[in-house]
Amino acid sequence: MDKHIRLEHGSGGVLSRELVEQIIYPALKNAAYPALKDGTDVSCSPSMCMTTDTYVVDPIFFPGGDIGKLAVFGTCNDLAVSGARPQYISLGFIIEEGFPVADLSRVLSSIAEAAGEAGVAVVTGDTKVVGAGKGGGIYINSAGIGEKCFSGDLDPAGLHIGDAVVLSGPVGAHGITVLGAREGLPVGKSLVSDCANLFPLCNELFPFGASLKFLRDATRGGVAAVLNEIVAGLSVGILIRESDIPVSPDVEAAADILGLNALEVANEGVFVAVVSGDAADSAISKLAGHPAGKEASVIGTIVADPAGKVFLETRIGGKRMIDLPRGLLLPRIC
């Protein structure tokens, strides 16, 4: 096997076969699906959920994860917050000519480990190679399907004043870690991405039935984007309390130095849920039973006024708006 990916590995010929048989199959095949086919029969229940997502993270490897782990958990999390148990995923690789095969193997082994943890089977896939300089090393598209296990309505139109806004864990770790790794910033060495499988946490909330009113993982745009999406166009607003928002001191310090707001930074293992006010305490204690949910907190409330907007009560008791994040994350200059 070559040490670096060549254009011929995507040609459909001998080298394509070699790549698949020597590198990809051995890493990803499992007993139930011994061969990765162009199309694979899967068994389904009457009610299924399907999603797709594409991963282009730079750098490919970062503290706490890599593009492979993201591609599995990211897609699984989209299913989980839609009320479905992830079952099957596909993987489409776009690899840049010259990409080290050893790095590909590392990504594949991380995919296999994450799929094992999430209990999903990789059932089909595809590999393409683009010329040197025309891709960022490796991109992955991943579609997923899963069986619906929550039949309630997760549409924010059903929110009421007094409902509780729940955050499943500390904010900002993924985005700050990746930004730090990409730009070689002198941020805390202990910063680690929060990339995690959210289904077990979501599954704790599904039994709440109609008391669970909204669920969304807070990826790009962070918690700020999700909260704004919840109330956009609604006749209610959200008030959150800064002192109740879990954030690690390292993330807070790094965000402060870089002039960023941890609420606007991407997460890969944190969701926002809205539950009815009387279910809030019970929801938190359920989430806190899991390692990824031990810092779950009620961070705010659905309020009447101002409608369609998100406000923050600051630590000192002041109030200010939380807007949709804008622009790119560029550190301030002074």
Add this chain to the structure above:
Amino acid sequence: MRLKAEMGINDRYHDRDIAQRLVEEIVELSGKLARQVRFMEVCGTHTVALRRHGIHSLLPPNVKLISGPGCPVCVTPSGYIDNAIRLIEEFDCTVVSFGDMVKVPGAGGGTLAGYLGSGRVRIVYSPSELSALAGVIKGPVVFLAIGFETTVPVVLAGFKKALADNRKNLLLYTAFKTVPAALEFLLADKSHRLDGFLLPGHVSVIIGRLAYAFLEENENVSGVITGFEPVDMLVGIKSLLQLVSNHETRVTNEYKRAVRDAGNPTARAIMDEFLEPYAARWRSIGNIENSGLRLLPRFSDFDAAAVFGLKDEMDTDAPGCLCGSVIQGKVVPSECGLFGTVCTPDRPVGPCMVSSEGTCAAYLKYGA
């Protein structure tokens, strides 16, 4: 999660009880004044921090905070961007900049961001990266040296390192500005109706309290050097109100844990070693005497403006853009017809919407 037991020294400056007591004192002081008082926060970092911590929402209605000219990106004339683009197009330079600057449109409408993909424009997070960068880039490398006194010594330290490393290809295109000169200019305009300045903590670390001594000679505008944590800023506002109540005009230091009377001698020495004052051009204001810092003549081989014979910067705002009035505190962003509609951080028209510390960006983001 942050537990009380983990409360660090910094948390005292975020303490809700202390903040509430200060707010009560502010309400009491302002109540006795029975008129509106107007304080200008000079610094862009204050503009953002005041809003980020919701301090506006806690102030009585007769205490108005006005944002000043303290965002270096915002006070740089648009022609500076056009000149930076000329450095790339006509003189084959690689331009190195802090992040915000690359998004500002020049008078010709172009931005430096368009060159990021080709590598002709590079963003750095710290000037300490300059020497290494100049070592790996062929041809002239020009750093867009903008900023107030906070940034200047750091840029010069990076430049000095490059000189020591014999990087003859690293040049500076300077548009450094000084805060005291801007304050003198604002005071000279008698229509300002200001009662005091919240003076910038970071700049004051470098230049010291005594650099503002001239303020004590005017009749009714005091200055309080103020830090950036919520309790710092409330103390600054309270101190200004006390001075107004006592009819005193003074410059006081409420950021003593960082600022000394004489500033930072090491930082001031490196500024004196490389730079001289001159009448710099400010966006929409024109030239202000002694308000800029440029390389001394003996470093002219490293002065991009001299080496490439750059024209004096043009200074034109886009039609309808009120950035020039915003940076002087003459209008608030919502008075600009472009604010939040035509002009947003994603598609900025003027620099006050580009910079994260620009007044318009801060007002739009935090809703103040």
